Amino acid sequence: MPDPARLAAYDVLRAVRTEDAYANLVLPQQLRAHALSGRDAAFATELASGTLRRRATWDAVIDACLTGKVQPRVRDVVRLGVHQLLAMRVGDHAAVSTSVDLARARTGPRSGGLVNAVLRKVSTRDLDGWLDEVAPDPATDPVGHLAVVHSHPRWVVEELARALGDERAEELPVLLAADNDAPAVVLVARPGLATRDELPGEPTSFSPYGVRLAGGDPGAVPAVAEGRAGVQDEGSQLVALAVAGASVEGRDERWLDLCAGPGGKAALLGALAHERGATLTANEPQPHRADLVRRSLRVVPGAPEVTSYDGREGPWAPATFDRVLVDAPCSGLGALRRRPEARWRKQPTDLDELVPLQRALLTRALELVRPGGVVVYATCSPVLAETVEVVEGVLEGRDDVRRGETRQLWPHEHGTDAMSWSVLTRW
Structure with missing residues (x-):
């Protein structure tokens, strides 16, 4: 059987795809269902959320390694494997072998060979190497290039460019990259009920009531559990x-x-x-x-x-x-x-x-x-x-x-x- 963290990540992707679930709501349910905490919970969270964010990039890489169609549930497994290979500190052998185990457990024994073949091909290059091959030429299709490199729909890239304006156009790649960063958990001390000093974390830069939580479950913070503070x-x-x-x-x-x-x-x-x-x-x-x-x-x-x-x-x-x-x-x-x-x-x-x-x-x-x-x-x-x-x-x-x-x-x-x-x- 695959490890529980990868099972949880796959189950999140499946719920998002088949049930229109919200990842931020289904992820805590899966962490509890698979009894994950600490580093295992953090691994599952990054694997599921990161894979969802980078879907367009990973699909471009996957499609370059395929000669035919692949079932959506198998593609989910391959996406998780690609994210481990190209965006996480997971060794090639571990990423491939655990993905094969996951495919056999969740999508049937015959899918293991396809998953193994695709991921072994993906592992022959790093992310920059694959982007050089699969991303459109920035000179002839700058929007398409950014859409693949930073995994955003084309129309979203265009709207964000318009919002930044010509005078800030050079910031667009940085903004798109920031959209792929996992956000910090920020707490707020509600005035008259809690003080920022009693909340764990680093004070926020602009709000006098906020802190950036260093880690852990915000629900375990007493002021949050009591409703005197919130996320x-x-x-x-x-x-x-x-x-x-x-x-x-x-x-x-x-x-x-x-x-x-x-x-x-x-x-x-x-x-x-x-x-x-x-x-x-x-x-x-x-x-x-x-x-x-x-x-x-x-x-x-x-x-x-x-x-x-x-x-x-x-x-x-x-x-x-x-x-x-x-x-x-x-x-x-x-x-x-x-x-x-x-x-x-x-x-x-x-x-x-x-x-x-x-x-x-x-x-x-x-x-x-x-x-x-x-x-x-x-x-x-x-x-x-x-x-x-x-x-x-x-x-x-x-x-x-x-x-x-x-x-x-x-x-x-x-x-x-x-x-x-x-x-x-x-x-």
């Missing part, structure tokens, strides 16, 4: 801090998180609101995600209200909130580091549905905020159609809104997800 990317923390830090005129009593699921920003906002004597309403239209928001807010003082309405409608009266966050549903292309399968599921046509929704939510938020209050429009995407173009489209022809701070974070520059936000003041 939250630093970029997400900074969005909440932008909402709380924006200047308002007059009262500052009612805050609204219009799209609150799964609840990380809402928990930080709720804690900050309570410290100022304000109250938070956290709205999430999907009931199961609203339950996650309630769980995140369970120990936040001030009893933040959790509602479940379509944010474009809802029962709230116009001009009644002092601060509104619109963390809009988006393509999520800013979080490709932590959602390894997401890049292969997103399509450019997704924007056709997302952009009208984003514009409608921002329009509604500007109706709900009072004159002198602020709206922060945020996405976990750097795609211009979802960020500045949404804001510009909504503000066109309006003279009652002033645009303030606009920020775009980048994983290669800030070490965060590529969060984007704009601060808008209603007049």
Whole structure:
């Protein structure tokens, strides 16, 4: 039988392929199912997540070594083997022999010979050698070259290039490479409930409440287990801090998180609101995600209200909130580091549905905020159609809104997800 770590990694890939599972959700289940911890859990995590991220690169290499078609379940085994050979410190013999064992256990005894033959051929070159053969010529097809070398769909490469702009074009390969790096686990100390000093790890560079966890299970940290702290990317923390830090005129009593699921920003906002004597309403239209928001807010003082309405409608009266966050549903292309399968599921046509929704939510938020209050429009995407173009489209022809701070974070520059936000003041 193959070792449990490789079995767990394969079972993650199979669930992602056949059940549309999310790797970040199924991976912990598989680690528990195979009783993995410590180094074995870390190995399985890198093997599964890394293979999913680098799928396009590994498929190009595999296809160069094949003379015919291969069943999807067998290709999963070969992808895992290629990742070990070309991206992990696993010896050639170990990578090949354990992959053959895995194939026989999960896909049938006759697949072992094919897996052995393909991986032995892959092992004859290092990664750079294979990229020289399988990647398109950068002079004639620069987008295709980057798509294979850095394992991104072509359209995503094009959108990220557009978001960076001509003046930062040379950063594109670095950004794409950063999307393939495993992200650090970042914790947040919720104000009034925990302090950053009681959390293990190195303080974050920009958020005064965060730490980068050095390793281990974040759920084993007492403050996290008790809900006084949580797991939250630093970029997400900074969005909440932008909402709380924006200047308002007059009262500052009612805050609204219009799209609150799964609840990380809402928990930080709720804690900050309570410290100022304000109250938070956290709205999430999907009931199961609203339950996650309630769980995140369970120990936040001030009893933040959790509602479940379509944010474009809802029962709230116009001009009644002092601060509104619109963390809009988006393509999520800013979080490709932590959602390894997401890049292969997103399509450019997704924007056709997302952009009208984003514009409608921002329009509604500007109706709900009072004159002198602020709206922060945020996405976990750097795609211009979802960020500045949404804001510009909504503000066109309006003279009652002033645009303030606009920020775009980048994983290669800030070490965060590529969060984007704009601060808008209603007049």
